[in-house]
Amino acid sequence: MARIGITLGDPAGIGPEIVVKALAKLRKEPIHLTIIGSVSILSAAQMMLKMNFSLPRVADTGEVEFEFGRVQHSAGKAALEAIKKAVKLLKEGEIDALVTAPVSKEAIGLSVPGFTGHTEFLAHEFGAREVLMIAHSPYASFAFVTTHHPLQDVPGLITTERVLRKLELYADFLRTLHGREANMAVLALNPHANEFSRGEEEKISQAVSFARKKGIDARGPYPADTFHRHIQEVDGFLTQYHDQGMIPAKMLARGQGVNVTWGLPFVRTSPLHGTAFDIAGQERADPSSLIAAIRMADRLTGS
Numbered sequence: 297m298a299r300i301g302i303t304l305g306d307p308a309g310i311g312p313e314i315v316v317k318a319l320a321k322l323r324k325e326p327i328h329l330t331i332i333g334s335v336s337i338l339s340a341a342q343m344m345l346k347m348n349f350s351l352p353r354v355a356d357t358g359e360v361e362f363e364f365g366r367v368q369h370s371a372g373k374a375a376l377e378a379i380k381k382a383v384k385l386l387k388e389g390e391i392d393a394l395v396t397a398p399v400s401k402e403a404i405g406l407s408v409p410g411f412t413g414h415t416e417f418l419a420h421e422f423g424a425r426e427v428l429m430i431a432h433s434p435y436a437s438f439a440f441v442t443t444h445h446p447l448q449d450v451p452g453l454i455t456t457e458r459v460l461r462k463l464e465l466y467a468d469f470l471r472t473l474h475g476r477e478a479n480m481a482v483l484a485l486n487p488h489a490n491e492f493s494r495g496e497e498e499k500i501s502q503a504v505s506f507a508r509k510k511g512i513d514a515r516g517p518y519p520a521d522t523f524h525r526h527i528q529e530v531d532g533f534l535t536q537y538h539d540q541g542m543i544p545a546k547m548l549a550r551g552q553g554v555n556v557t558w559g560l561p562f563v564r565t566s567p568l569h570g571t572a573f574d575i576a577g578q579e580r581a582d583p584s585s586l587i588a589a590i591r592m593a594d595r596l597t598g599s
Contacts (some may be wrong), residue, residue, distance in 0.1 A: 309571025372403025
């Protein structure tokens with residue numbers, strides 16, 4: 297049985313609430329969980345939700361003062377402490393996989409300038425040369441050549457080598473998930489693909505060609521505005537930048553979306569949504585995406 301750690305995320309957001317709701321839902325499932333974060337915040341969330349049940353193991357990160365619904369230094373610091381604690385537990389072999397509740401990059405950035413997200417932080421901590429961010433749901437799957445970069449930087453980051461490596465990682469993820477070889481469609485960077493290209497599509501096309509020679513079933517690049525024509529034909533789409541994949545991924549996920557980081561020495565998943573500061577502390581948060589992330593981490597770790 298996989299031992300899964302779950303960080304509480306930003307306490308000023310919906311993280312603690314969805315964690316408690318997920319724990320209540322999963323109590324009868326054979327999943328070994330460790331919650332990583334403030335015990336006092338977790339207990340307060342239980343009281344708010346009137347869910348009085350025994351918690352699984354908690355790796356406490358201490359007290360924190362915060363206000364719901366806004367970016368603040370104390371909440372960002374608490375979220376980062378939980379991530380650091382999770383890294384320690386992973387390196388010491390106490391947990392096998394990690395599920396992360398949403399954090400505010402801006403809040404963490406108040407104490408760690410330049411923080412760009414879980415994906416990049418974990419890749420650095422574990423010395424992963426290349427990792428892949430994936431937005432997956434039962435309805436569609438999207439992976440990303442670039443992640444959290446300004447749009448003006450994206451064209452320079454599209455190289456044949458990078459696209460090829462992302463295709464290899466994506467093929468490995470889909471093979472692990474489905475238990476078979478998968479097929480992928482690769483989206484172009486520019487409108488209408490080659491029509492407005494400044495050389496990026498040629499690099500993408502070369503990567504697809506090299507991937508196919510390695511036995512990977514990939515095709516493209518296709519214009520991004522016509523991806524829906526292939527949605528029933530392929531197992532996943534490799535997109536070139538964050539919003540190109542995240543917008544359709546979140547629209548199609550229907551509450552079942554999971555963010556996966558592939559290429560680390562362990563499985564990492566998270567809900568496919570953010571901190572939702574606008575509804576924090578109001579008992580309105582839907583835990584479905586977090587539950588899907590926990591089940592996905594258990595499934596992938598056991599594969």
